[in-house]
Amino acid sequence: MRISATGILRALAAxxxxxxxxxxxxxxxxxxxxxGVDLSRxxxxxxxxxxxxxxxxxxxxxxxxxxxxAGRVHKAGARAMxxxxxxxxxxxxxxxxxxxxxxxxxxxxxxxxxxxNHLDGVDIDWIPNDCNRVDLHNDAPNLLAFLGExxxxxxxxxxxxxxxxxxxxxxxxxxxxDGPLRDVSEYAKLVDYINILAYDVNGPHGNTTxxxxxxxxxxxxxxxxxxxxxxxSWTAAKFPAKxxxxxxxxxxxxxxxxxxxxxxxxDIYQPRENxxxxxxxxxxxxVDGCTDRTPHYSGVWSFGNLRSQGxxxxxxxxxxxxQRYWDSVSMTPWLFNPATKVFISYxxxxxxxxxxxxxxxxxxxxxxxxxxxxxxxxxxxxxIHKIITPDSPQSTSPHDASSFxxxxxxxxxxxxxxxxxxxxxxxxxxxxxAPGHTTAPPDHSTSSSEPVPSATSxxxxxxxxxxxxxxPQIGGQCGPRPRYKCQGEDGKAPQxxxxxxxxxxxxxxxxxxxxxxxxxxxICDWPR
Numbered sequence: 001m002r003i004s005a006t007g008i009l010r011a012l013a014a015x016x017x018x019x020x021x022x023x024x025x026x027x028x029x030x031x032x033x034x035x036g037v038d039l040s041r042x043x044x045x046x047x048x049x050x051x052x053x054x055x056x057x058x059x060x061x062x063x064x065x066x067x068x069x070a071g072r073v074h075k076a077g078a079r080a081m082x083x084x085x086x087x088x089x090x091x092x093x094x095x096x097x098x099x100x101x102x103x104x105x106x107x108x109x110x111x112x113x114x115x116x117n118h119l120d121g122v123d124i125d126w127i128p129n130d131c132n133r134v135d136l137h138n139d140a141p142n143l144l145a146f147l148g149e150x151x152x153x154x155x156x157x158x159x160x161x162x163x164x165x166x167x168x169x170x171x172x173x174x175x176x177x178d179g180p181l182r183d184v185s186e187y188a189k190l191v192d193y194i195n196i197l198a199y200d201v202n203g204p205h206g207n208t209t210x211x212x213x214x215x216x217x218x219x220x221x222x223x224x225x226x227x228x229x230x231x232x233s234w235t236a237a238k239f240p241a242k243x244x245x246x247x248x249x250x251x252x253x254x255x256x257x258x259x260x261x262x263x264x265x266x267d268i269y270q271p272r273e274n275x276x277x278x279x280x281x282x283x284x285x286x287v288d289g290c291t292d293r294t295p296h297y298s299g300v301w302s303f304g305n306l307r308s309q310g311x312x313x314x315x316x317x318x319x320x321x322x323q324r325y326w327d328s329v330s331m332t333p334w335l336f337n338p339a340t341k342v343f344i345s346y347x348x349x350x351x352x353x354x355x356x357x358x359x360x361x362x363x364x365x366x367x368x369x370x371x372x373x374x375x376x377x378x379x380x381x382x383x384i385h386k387i388i389t390p391d392s393p394q395s396t397s398p399h400d401a402s403s404f405x406x407x408x409x410x411x412x413x414x415x416x417x418x419x420x421x422x423x424x425x426x427x428x429x430x431x432x433x434a435p436g437h438t439t440a441p442p443d444h445s446t447s448s449s450e451p452v453p454s455a456t457s458x459x460x461x462x463x464x465x466x467x468x469x470x471x472p473q474i475g476g477q478c479g480p481r482p483r484y485k486c487q488g489e490d491g492k493a494p495q496x497x498x499x500x501x502x503x504x505x506x507x508x509x510x511x512x513x514x515x516x517x518x519x520x521x522x523i524c525d526w527p528r
Contacts, residue, residue, distance in 0.1 A: 022359075023193065023245050023366030024390045025123075025166075027083060028069075030062020032373045039076035041381050042372065043391045044164075046081040046123045050113065051089035052096045056105030058113060061089065066117035079120040081164065082113060088288075090126050094133040097142040107150050111157045121164025122150075123195070140174040140181060147190040167194045168247070168368075171201075171230040173237040185238040192243070195368040196234065198227040199249035202345070204276055204299070208269045209257055212345040213249045214330030215354050221269040226330070227355060231362065245366045246359045250374035252306070252346020254279055254299040261336045261343060268327040268334055268345070277342050280305035301344055302374035311335060315349050315379050326350075349383040356387040366391070472497045486515035 025044035028034055039045060047069050051059045060066070066082070073080035085093060096102045110122050126132075126143070135142075147165065154163045167187075172180040174187070202210030202222045210222035217226040227246055235241050258271040276299040285295040306312045311322050312335075318324035322335050331354040335344040347355075359367055366388060375381055471487035472478060474497060487495040496515040 022364075022388045022391055023368070024384060024388060025081075025195065025245060025366070026369040026372035028372050030060070030064055032371070034072075034373065037372050037375075038378065038381070039073055039078055039372075041378070041385065041390075042076075042078050042369075043366070044079045044081050044120075044166075044368075045073045045372065046083040046166075046368075048083040048371075049086040049089045049125075050082055050084045051086075052084065052092050052106055054092040054095050054102070056096045056102035056109065058084070058106070058109040061086075066113070066119065070118045070120075074118075079164065080118070081121050081123045081166065082110075082117075082119050083123045083125060083168075084110070085125040085127060085168070087127050088131055091131045091133070093126050094135050094139055094142075097146045098138070099142070099145065103142075103146055103149065107146070107153050110150060111153050114154075114163055115157060121166065121192070123166040123168060125168030125197075127168070127170075127197070134175075136175055136177045140176050143174065144186060144190070147187065151190050165191045167191055168197055169194045169234075170197060171225045172233050173239070180233065181237060183238050184234070188239050188243055193245055193365045194234070194239065194243065195245045195247050196227065196230045197247040197370075198230055199247060199370065200253070201225050203253050203255075204274075207272065209255050209261070209272050209334075209343045210269050210345065211327060211330035211332045211334070212251075212253045213347055213351075213355075214332060215351070215358060216329055216331065218269070218329045227358065231364065241363050242365050244364050245368045246355055246364055247368050247370065248352060248355050249347050249370055250304075250372075250380055251300050251302045251370070252344050254301060254342055254344045257336070257341045257343050260338055260341065262323060262338055265323075265325050265336075268325075268330065270343075272343070277340075280309060301346060303346060303348065303380055304374050304376040306335075306344070306346060307376040307379075311344070312348075315376075331355075347380070349379060352380055352383050353387060356384050360387060471495075486517045488515075491516050 023043050024041070025046060026042045027046045027048050028037075029048050047062060047064060047066070049061045051061055053059060062069075070080040096106050113119065114122065150165060154165070173184045174181050199213035201214055201217075202208075202212060206222060208222060211217075214222075214226040216228045217224055231241070231244060231246070234244060254277050256273040256275065256277050258273060261267075261270050264270060276297050278297045279300040280302055282302065282305065283297050283300060285297060287295050301311075307315075310319050312324075313319040316324070316333070318335055321339055322337050325334050325336065326332075327334065332345060332351045333348050334346070336342070356367060358364075367384060369380075369384075471485050474487075485497045487493055487497055491514050494514055
């Protein structure tokens, strides 16, 4: 699918993909406290994780009492879901889903768990990684058969009541012996929605830095996968768009660059060290049994800790010595510390506005967040709620096939990477792995052109003024989506306006260069 620069960022305030509104789901890791999280801002909360064992029984990886969890979520007006599987919890799923006693035991275990703890459904995250046993000939058909048995068992156990079945999935449809399946429409009949885990795209497995959760990817650079290409792959395989939620991250990942990235600040893909630097204050040495046995850091930074630990002085401005840049292909920000050469790719209000806008523009079912504890004073959720109208849990029939829409098509375009550094910031640190790890490359790409040097922030002008005699009114109101507009005559003036959080702010290109408009983006390397 082709996505225009305008289409990527459109933020329709009341687009309702489902009959009664959109899903705004969130993962609640069982090892973290939910204190301070406003659960009422979510429609579904997935408590992570229940782990299937080889014999089909379930083990819980959570310190929460499930009944207490469900009561707390219901009191907030959301649905309480049990998340099953995850990064290290999918090891035995291939065995457990085989026909026979194990599959029956897993189905019964899920039904009993939902009944005993007053839960509303199950979110099954079968994550592709080095932990998993893989049977390319049988895994996909076994999953389909399991879902059929689970749906039948839920109908029998809860007559007149609908229990949700969701899947956390990778960037490409389920794998078969000949690659991703070309038709997954039968799966859509058995689940309420899937959540595409569109993060951890570039990370320790690559030899360059890159965006953790790209909206679009740059051809020939980094992992060739993104949210846009993933949605394209699933809808091309006949999975309805309105049964898809976009997985979005409230965190980023750190790497140590080999060079000073400010010298090529237009390029988010630069050589990196193999060792992972410490992430935020929540990060510590741990052993990932899926990939190795050597203790190491995860390099994860929650958005909340980027703010509270002083790397960001505001949602879109870094604190010295950190510098902030913007990549206009992936539509994500990144931070760099020239003294330590630490690079952090993350999501912020502007990047989430782009992703939420994409979800509404393409009639997706909503978004799913990892994780609910990683925000800062609701800054990220505020952005999501400005763009997505949440579902009313009390009014929706979640497994009513008639409420699901058809997949939509879109168009794509590439725009030059437009770094948007705000200089000013402070230290570095992270937490356990996110529930998804994307590995399968999709079929389509978005490429970039022309490197763009950094721009420097300046304070917003007096409300109602327009720099250079043209362009938006600085300090005036603008739409919820991020946009960039040159001020003054195109190619003659360095100033440009940035629409952020509904207000136009003034910035300017580097010394000796001028702003040139390119759709909803700008190019800053035009010589004056």
